[in-house]
Every structure is written in C-alpha cells, then in structure tokens.
Amino acid sequence: MEETVLAFFFFWVPGFITVMGALMFLFTKSSGTSRAGQILVGVGLLAILLAPWTIPFSPSSSFGHFIGSIVGPTALIAVGIYNLSFSGNVPIGRLSASERRSGIIMIMLGVIWFEGMHWWILTPTYPNEVNGYWFIFWSTTLLVSTGLATGAIMLTRQVGVNRIQEQRLLTVVLVMLVSLVLLGFAFDGPNVDAKQFAHEFWLAGADVFGMLVGFSLAILMFAFVIAFYESQLPEPSRLPAPTKDELTVAAEIIAAHTDGGSLDE
Amino acid sequence: MSDKEPRASLLVLGASFLFFPLVLCGLALALYGHVTNGAIIRFANSLLTSYTIASFLLLFSLFVYGDKRKRPIAPLVGMLGAALVGVMVSFMFLSQGDLLMEANGSIRAQALSNIIRFSTTLIAVFISALLVGGISFASLMNSPTKQHIFSEEE
Numbered sequence: 001m002e003e004t005v006l007a008f009f010f011f012w013v014p015g016f017i018t019v020m021g022a023l024m025f026l027f028t029k030s031s032g033t034s035r036a037g038q039i040l041v042g043v044g045l046l047a048i049l050l051a052p053w054t055i056p057f058s059p060s061s062s063f064g065h066f067i068g069s070i071v072g073p074t075a076l077i078a079v080g081i082y083n084l085s086f087s088g089n090v091p092i093g094r095l096s097a098s099e100r101r102s103g104i105i106m107i108m109l110g111v112i113w114f115e116g117m118h119w120w121i122l123t124p125t126y127p128n129e130v131n132g133y134w135f136i137f138w139s140t141t142l143l144v145s146t147g148l149a150t151g152a153i154m155l156t157r158q159v160g161v162n163r164i165q166e167q168r169l170l171t172v173v174l175v176m177l178v179s180l181v182l183l184g185f186a187f188d189g190p191n192v193d194a195k196q197f198a199h200e201f202w203l204a205g206a207d208v209f210g211m212l213v214g215f216s217l218a219i220l221m222f223a224f225v226i227a228f229y230e231s232q233l234p235e236p237s238r239l240p241a242p243t244k245d246e247l248t249v250a251a252e253i254i255a256a257h258t259d260g261g262s263l264d265e
Numbered sequence: 266m267s268d269k270e271p272r273a274s275l276l277v278l279g280a281s282f283l284f285f286p287l288v289l290c291g292l293a294l295a296l297y298g299h300v301t302n303g304a305i306i307r308f309a310n311s312l313l314t315s316y317t318i319a320s321f322l323l324l325f326s327l328f329v330y331g332d333k334r335k336r337p338i339a340p341l342v343g344m345l346g347a348a349l350v351g352v353m354v355s356f357m358f359l360s361q362g363d364l365l366m367e368a369n370g371s372i373r374a375q376a377l378s379n380i381i382r383f384s385t386t387l388i389a390v391f392i393s394a395l396l397v398g399g400i401s402f403a404s405l406m407n408s409p410t411k412q413h414i415f416s417e418e419e
Contacts, residue, residue: 012377015384023322027329059374063381067388074392081399088406103403133385140389141396143286148397151282156401158274166404173400174285181289185296198293199300205290206304207386210311217312218319218347225343226330232339 007058011051018044052126062126066133069124073113080106114138118184123191130191139197139204142181149174309365311386313358314379317351324348355379 021040024033047054049071051064083103087095116122118138124131153170156163184197242250293300324344331337358365359372369375 023325027326060377060381063385066385070388070392074395077392077399078395081395081403084403085399085406088403089408090406107400133381136382136385137389140386141393143289144390144393145397146285146289147282148393150285151278152397152401154278154281158278163405163408165408166401169404170397170401173397178285178289182292185293195297195300198297199302201293202290202300202304203307204386204389205286206307207311207382208286208390210308211315211383211386211390214312214315214317215319217316218323218351221320221347222323222344225340225347229337229340229343 003055003057007055007060010047010054011058011060011064014044014047016044018048056127062131063133065126066124066131066137069117069131069134070114070137073110076106076110076113080104080108080110114141115180118180118192119189121190123189125191135192135196135200136204136207139200140208142177142184143201143204144208146174146177146181149177303367306365306367309358310367310375310379311383313351313355313365314383317348317355318380318383320344320348320351 017040021037021042021044024037025041026037028034028037045067048064049068051058051061052068055061080103083095083099084107085103086093087097087100087103113122117124117134124134149170153167153174156166156170160166181201184192184201185194188194324341327340327344330340355376356372359375366372366375367378369378
C-alpha cells in the first residue's frame with residue numbers, strides 16, 4: 001500500500017477519532033455517548049502512540065514518538081497535583097498524609113524528568129536526531145508557564161485576600177522557570193544547543209501569539225454569526241391588552257389572596 | 266478587585282501575562298541576533314491554522330446551540346462558511362511560492378505540518394496551565410482554615 005495511504009489510516013484517522021471522541025465527551029449530556037467518546041479518545045491516542053512502529057517511514061510518526069515521550073512526566077505531575085490538592089483542607093474524601101507526600105514526590109519527579117530531557121540524556125531522539133516537536137513543546141511550555149505564573153501572582157494580589165502563601169509559592173515557581181530559560185539561553189545541553197533553544201523560544205512566541213489571534217478571530221466570527229441570526233428572527237407575537245372586565249376579575253382574584261378577610265365571617 | 270480603577274487593574278492584569286514572555290523573547294533577540302528568522306511565517310501559519318480549527322470546533326458546538334433553538338440551519342451554514350474561508354485563505358497563501366512555506370515539499374505537507382504543530386503548541390499550553398494552575402490550586406487547598414466571618418457572639 002502507498003505510504004501516504006498508510007499514514008492516513010494509521011495517523012490521521014486516529015487523530016480525527018481522538019478529536020471527535022473528545023468533543024463527544026465534552027458536549028453531550030448522554031452518559032452512553034460520553035462513554036463512547038472516552039473509548040474513542042483512548043483508541044485514537046493508542047494508535048497515535050503506535051505510529052513509530054506502524055508508519056516509521058512517515059514524518060508524522062515523530063509526533064507519536066513525542067506524545068509517548070511526555071506521557072510519563074505529564075501523568076506524574078497530574079496525579080501528584082491531584083494527591084497534593086485533595087490531601088489538604090477537603091471536608092469529604094480527604095486523602096491521607098502519605099498520599100500528600102507521594103504527591104509532592106511525583107510532582108518533583110515529573111519536573112526533574114522534563115528537565116532531564118533538556119539537560120541530560122533523556123532528550124526525545126527520533127530516529128537519530130532530537131525530535132523537533134519536543135523542541136516546540138519545551139520552549140512553548142516554558143514561555144507560557146512564565147506568563148501564566150506572573151498572571152496568577154497579579155490575580156492573587158488583585159482579587160485574593162491574605163493570599164501571601166500562594167503569592168510566595170508562585171513567585172518561587174516563576175523564578176525557577178525564568179532561571180531555566182536563562183540557563184537554556186546561556187549553556188548548551190548534551191543534545192540541545194543554546195542558540196537553537198533561543199531560536200525555538202522565539203518561534204514558540206510566534207506560535208502562541210498567532211494562536212491567540214486566530215482563536216480571537218474565530219470567536220469574533222462565531223459571535224457575529226449568532227448575533228446576525230438572532231437579529232433576523234421575527235418578533236414574538238404580542239397578546240392584546242387586557243379588557244376592563246379581565247382587569248376587574250384579576251383584581252378580585254388578587255384581593256382574595258392578599259386580603260386577610262373580615263372578622264364577620 | 267482593586268478599588269482604584271477597574272479598567273486599569275484589568276490592563277495591569279493583562280499586561281502581567283505578557284510581561285515575562287516578551288522580556289525573555291527580547292533577551293533571546295539581544296543575545297543571538299538571528300533568532301527571529303522564520304518567526305513571521307510561523308505566526309501567520311499559526312494564526313490561519315488556529316482560526317480554521319477553532320472555527321470547525323465552534324461549528325460543532327452550534328449543534329448544542331441548535332438543541333435549544335429548533336435546529337436552525339442558518340448559523341450552521343454561516344459558521345461553515347467562516348471555517349471554509351479559513352481553509353481557502355490558508356491554501357491560497359500556501360500556494361504563493363515561499364510566502365508561508367517552510368521546509369516542506371508540498372502545500373499538503375505544509376498544511377498537515379501546521380496541524381501537528383498546532384496540536385503540539387496546544388498540548389504545551391495545557392501542560393503549562395496544569396502546572397501553574399495545579400500548583401496554585403494545591404496551595405489554596407492546603408492553606409490554613411480561615412475563621413468564620415460571622416462567628417456567633419458569645
């Protein structure tokens with residue numbers, strides 16, 4: 001079979017299935033359809049993860065390799081944050097202190113794993129060079145995280161009351177993120193050149209700002225379509241004004257329900 | 266929210282999200298002169314791809330809107346038209362020689378590459394939100410219990 005046809009069936013069809021599954025899961029109220037959506041997402045993701053073996057000749061397979069490379073640290077961070085959050089002041093279903101400790105360790109391991117990809121031998125390499133999608137992912141993650149951390153600090157300052165602990169923690173996270181970026185600009189890793197990292201950082205900025213503008217335009221267009229449609233709908237038919245007799249009846253009914261009645265009754 | 270000026274507070278909040286990304290991009294430019302090569306092309310490709318994909322996703326969400334409005338056809342047609350404009354503009358620009366083409370051999374390869382790069386960026390944004398939002402949420406959940414504001418007078 002032709003290579004492009006194989007790539008279509010083993011990469012693009014699973015990708016489409018994953019997106020459709022996610023939409024079914026998010027937008028439907030029926031539990032059956034939602035469950036089917038979850039299954040579709042699972043099947044699609046599995047097929048994408050298998051792309052380096054099913055379609056090794058296709059450039060798209062490096063995306064499957066990239067997804068496989070980040071599943072581990074992402075899952076560690078996600079489960080770690082869950083454990084840490086729900087072992088705090090939760091009235092119902094509070095997790096134990098050992099799960100809190102395991103949560104902290106999981107988050108640290110996840111972050112160290114990601115760092116090992118930049119500064120150690122864990123860099124995703126496929127087939128013989130650093131995976132280009134990892135470069136995009138890593139620079140975008142650092143860029144967006146610094147923006148979100150600064151925004152979150154300002155948000156807790158403006159909206160929060162007595163949120164000093166959160167501000168301190170977010171400041172520590174921000175300093176760590178900025179330090180990582182600066183180290184990346186200054187020093188070469190075993191597989192990542194400092195100049196290349198700086199270049200990818202700039203391109204990540206272009207990607208993120210392009211995405212923001214594109215999303216904003218699409219939402220504006222959506223709002224325009226809905227507003228235009230709603231403005232074209234005919235006015236709902238109005239009932240004629242009530243007659244004097246109808247008003248009298250209504251007044252009697254209201255009076256019967258609001259008046260306490262006379263003592264003679 | 267601050268008592269001073271709500272609009273000024275919102276502006277400061279919005280600027281804070283952009284401050285460090287812009288400063289770090291500026292620093293990269295100052296350290297290495299030629300890091301901006303290809304940035305305009307990446308910006309344009311990202312804009313067109315995200316507009317087109319977001320339009321199709323919003324078109325899908327119109328089916329939910331239709332449930333409450335006797336399934337009207339007009340908004341579906343309107344949004345489909347908006348999404349198709351994105352597809353046509355993307356292919357029109359990609360077919361103009363090197364205007365938006367990167368290291369890809371054909372228009373189809375460039376379009377597919379744009380979609381995969383969009384997915385990668387989206388995953389990175391989600392993981393950033395997970396990391397920063399998750400740490401903030403965990404900190405909030407682990408902060409000491411506040412005293413009740415309206416405690417009973419003894």
